[in-house]
Amino acid sequence: MFKCLEKNCGFTLAEVLITLGIIGVVAALTIPTLMTAHKKHVTAAKLKRAVSSINQAIKLSESENGEVENWDRTLPQNEFIDKYFRPYMKITQVCNPVTDCGYKSTAPWIYLNGTERGAYSNPNFGDRTPFLTMDGFMYTYSIFPNDSDIIVDINGAEKPNQFGKDVFFLYRIEEEDSIIPYGADKTDGEIRRSCSKTGDGFYCAALIRANGWEIPNS
Secondary structure (H helix, E strand, O other): OOOOOOOOOOOOHHHHHHHHHHHHHHHHHHHHHHHHHHHHHHHHHHHHHHHHHHHHHHHHHHHHHOOHHHOOOOOOHHHHHHHHOHHHOOEEEEOOOHHHHOOOOOOOOEOOOOOEOOOOOOOOOOOEEEEEEOOOOEEEEEOOOOOOEEEEEOOOOOOOOEEOOOEEEEEEEOOOOEEEEOOOOOOHHHHHHHOOOOOOOOOHHHHHHHOOOOOOOO
């Protein structure tokens, strides 16, 4: 056992300050990395859950209402959501317009490269009707029978509201009766170009799925 042989044994102020300084430097270097990794993991997990939720809801709805292709497209948008989705998902609000769900603008979404006011910036674009679920996800679903794209904002009105970061594109494959990330049929090069700083972000969900439902480090 260590014994102090001096009358006033202990660490000097300089030693304490140096130790604290080293701890501070290590923390400054590691904490941001850990926080970024955690944020990526949460984002990927939410996306995976959103894909599963919308997939399950459509399958349940089809079991009672028939195949998607035969759903009644003449219904008003809100009634369409109420009939084909609300019984199978915990919907808290239909966003018509999207400002009903806490968004400050009717065109809140931006592209991954920073482009604003693109064709899909407005969740109500075309004949889309967004709806918010209890877990904080907002989905957009078009009642057009030939429009199989689905967009999900995994944190609702919270920022960044950017494709590839918290807003992701999905689509339904009729032959497989399944919802998968948009761009899953593209080449790796096409997917990575879309999910880059100069891209639109449309294929980022496909990149995450291809990486085992984790966001790649680069």
